[in-house]
Amino acid sequence: MGKKNILVTGAAGYIGSHTAKYLLENNYDAVLVDNYVLGNVEAKDELQKIADENGAKFKAYNADISDREKMNTVFKENEIDALVHFAAFSQVGESVIDPYKYYINNTSKTAVLLDIMRNYGVNKIVFSSTAATYGEPEVIPITENLKQNPINPYGQSKLMIEKIMDDAKIYGLKSIRLRYFNVAGASSDTRLGEEHRPETHLIPNILYSALAQKNGENGKAFKIFGNDYNTPDGTCVRDYIHVEDLARAHELALKKLFNGGETSYYNLGSNSGYSVKEVFDTAKKVTEIDIKVEIAPRREGDPATLIASNKKAKEELGFEPHKTLVDMIQTTWNWIQNDKWKKH
Numbered sequence: 001m002g003k004k005n006i007l008v009t010g011a012a013g014y015i016g017s018h019t020a021k022y023l024l025e026n027n028y029d030a031v032l033v034d035n036y037v038l039g040n041v042e043a044k045d046e047l048q049k050i051a052d053e054n055g056a057k058f059k060a061y062n063a064d065i066s067d068r069e070k071m072n073t074v075f076k077e078n079e080i081d082a083l084v085h086f087a088a089f090s091q092v093g094e095s096v097i098d099p100y101k102y103y104i105n106n107t108s109k110t111a112v113l114l115d116i117m118r119n120y121g122v123n124k125i126v127f128s129s130t131a132a133t134y135g136e137p138e139v140i141p142i143t144e145n146l147k148q149n150p151i152n153p154y155g156q157s158k159l160m161i162e163k164i165m166d167d168a169k170i171y172g173l174k175s176i177r178l179r180y181f182n183v184a185g186a187s188s189d190t191r192l193g194e195e196h197r198p199e200t201h202l203i204p205n206i207l208y209s210a211l212a213q214k215n216g217e218n219g220k221a222f223k224i225f226g227n228d229y230n231t232p233d234g235t236c237v238r239d240y241i242h243v244e245d246l247a248r249a250h251e252l253a254l255k256k257l258f259n260g261g262e263t264s265y266y267n268l269g270s271n272s273g274y275s276v277k278e279v280f281d282t283a284k285k286v287t288e289i290d291i292k293v294e295i296a297p298r299r300e301g302d303p304a305t306l307i308a309s310n311k312k313a314k315e316e317l318g319f320e321p322h323k324t325l326v327d328m329i330q331t332t333w334n335w336i337q338n339d340k341w342k343k344h
Ligand SMILES: NC(=O)c1ccc[n+]([C@@H]2O[C@H](COP(=O)([O-])OP(=O)(O)OC[C@H]3O[C@@H](n4cnc5c(N)ncnc54)[C@H](O)[C@@H]3O)[C@@H](O)[C@H]2O)c1
Pocket: 009, 010, 011, 012, 013, 014, 015, 016, 033, 034, 035, 036, 037, 038, 039, 040, 063, 064, 065, 066, 085, 086, 087, 088, 089, 090, 105, 109, 128, 129, 130, 131, 180, 181, 182, 183, 184, 195, 196
C-alpha cells in the first residue's frame, strides 16, 4: 500500500505547518492549502525541503478553502485520503468585534469545504476545534461530555462546525474533532515556529518582552491580567500543550480514522495546568533575564482555571503529551532569537 496523502488546510500557519512536518517525517505525503491571509510562505518552503529530505510527495496550493474552482483543481490533481483542517481565524477579541468575519471564514467556508470533499468521495477529516467551545465550564478538569456553551463568536463558529460535522454523518463523513487548549512551543530543530500577527498568546509575548530587554530596547513591562483569582497564586491557570505533541495527536487521529474509527471528539490537554505566574517565572529561568512585569486589572471573560481531562484521548487515541513547560518555553525562545522569517 502506498503512502496516505493528507490535505492539510492552513498548513502555512503555526499548528498546520508543524503537523504537516510531522506527517512528512512519518511516512505520509501531504498537500498544503492556504490562502496566506495569515500564513507564511517561508513555512511552505521549509515543508518542501522537509518533504524532499524524507522522500515524501508534497504539493502546495495558494487557495481559499471555499474557492470551488481552485479546490476542484486540488482534488482533481491529487488523490486525497483524508483532510486535517486548520484553516480558520482564531482571535477571540476580534471575533467579538467582527463576528461575521468568523462565521463566514470559519463556519460557512468549512461547510463549502465539506461539500467539496463529498463531491470527491473523501470522507475523513480531523478538525481543529477548541476549548473555547466549552465557554466557562463549572467542572474542572473539563471532560468531553460537558455542555459546550461558548461565550464568544470564535467559540460559536467552531461549535457550529462540530454540529455540521454531526449532521454530515448522513453523507458518510467520519470526523474527529480535536479540542485544543493552549498550544505553545516551536519545532525542536528550529525549522518552524509560531509567527502570529498580532501575537496574542502568553508564552511568545513574555519572550518578546524578554528579547526586547536582551536587545537593550526600552520595551514595556509584561502585563499579568489579575492576581486575585481563586487559584493557588492568584493568577489564571491554563492547560498548555507543546505543538509537537499536538502534531502527533493529529496523526493518531488520522490513524484511528484509517482503521475504521467512527466520528468522535477529544480534548487535547495535559490534565494539569500552570498559572500565568508559573509560566512567567519559568520564562525568567529559561532566558536568564529578569523580565519586567506589571500587574494589570482582570480581563473580562477570563475564567480562573481551564484544565482539560485527557483521559478519553489517552484511552481511545493512545495520546499523552510528552513535553514540558520548559520545552515549550525553550523551543519558543530558540525560535524567536533566531527568527529568519522576521515577521515581528
Ligand atoms: N494556537 C492555539 O493555541 C489554538 C488553540 C485552539 C484552537 N486552535 C485552532 O487551530 C487552528 C490553527 O491555529 P494556528 O494557531 O495555527 O493559526 P494560524 O493563524 O497560524 O493558521 C491558520 C492558517 O489558516 C489560513 N487560513 C485562514 N483562513 C483560510 C481560508 N479561508 N482558506 C485558506 N486558508 C486559510 C491562514 O492563512 C493561516 O495560515 C485554528 O483553526 C485555530 O482555531 C488554535
